[in-house]
Amino acid sequence: MFRFGESIGIILKNITENKRLERKIANLHTKLLQSQEEERIRLSRELHDGVGQTILAAKLNFQAYNRNPKVYGAQFDTGLLLIDKASQELRDIYTNLHPSTLREIGLEAAIRALSSDLFPSMDVEADLDLNLKPDLESTVANQVFRIVQEIFQNVIKHSQARKIYLKIHVKGRQLFLDAKDNGIGFQEKKREPSPPVLDLKISAEEWKI
Numbered sequence: 001m002f003r004f005g006e007s008i009g010i011i012l013k014n015i016t017e018n019k020r021l022e023r024k025i026a027n028l029h030t031k032l033l034q035s036q037e038e039e040r041i042r043l044s045r046e047l048h049d050g051v052g053q054t055i056l057a058a059k060l061n062f063q064a065y066n067r068n069p070k071v072y073g074a075q076f077d078t079g080l081l082l083i084d085k086a087s088q089e090l091r092d093i094y095t096n097l098h099p100s101t102l103r104e105i106g107l108e109a110a111i112r113a114l115s116s117d118l119f120p121s122m123d124v125e126a127d128l129d130l131n132l133k134p135d136l137e138s139t140v141a142n143q144v145f146r147i148v149q150e151i152f153q154n155v156i157k158h159s160q161a162r163k164i165y166l167k168i169h170v171k172g173r174q175l176f177l178d179a180k181d182n183g184i185g186f187q188e189k190k191r192e193p194s195p196p197v198l199d200l201k202i203s204a205e206e207w208k209i
Helices: 004-067 073-097 099-107 107-118 138-159
Strands: 126-131 163-171 175-181
Touching: 004 073, 099 107, 099 138, 107 126, 107 138, 107 163, 138 163, 138 175
Parallel strands: 126 163
Antiparallel strands: 163 175
C-alpha cells in the first residue's frame, strides 16, 4: 500500500517526465519548421538560379533569331535545347518533391533504392532497419522520405562518414526514426529513446498512420 507522500512523489515524477517529453517534442517541431523554411529557400533558389536562368537564356536566343534569322539561325535550335533543359530541371525538382518511385513502390523500397543509388559510389556502408506499413498515407510517406533524403545528403556532403545506420519503424499510430553515422563529430554514447516523428506535426490528422 502506497503512502500519501509516495503517491505525491510518483505524481510529481510523472509530471516532470511529461514536461521533458513536451519540451523535446517542441524542440523537434521547431527544427521541422526550420527545415521546411530552408527547403522553401532552396526551392526558390533552384527555380531562380536554375530554371529561371535557363528560360532567360532561351528567350535571348529566340530574340536574336527574331532580329535576324539568317545571321542567328543557330540560335533557334539553341533556344529549343534550352527549353528542353528547363523542362528537365522542372521535372527533377518535382521528382525531388514527390518522387515517382515513392508512389510506385512504397516508402520502404524507395528508401532502399535511394540508399543503393547514393552510397556505393561514395564508399559508404548503409545499415537500414526498416519496418514500415505498406499503406502509409502519402502525406506521411512524403515527409519521411524528405527527412531521409536530407539525412543521406548530410552524410555525403558534411559528415565524411563511412557507415550510416538508419532505423524507421511504426509502433501503433506512431512512426519512429533514428539515424547515426561514424562521421565528423560522431561519439559513441548512451542514446535516449527517440521521440516519434509522428509528433513533429501539430496536426495529428496530417500524420495519421
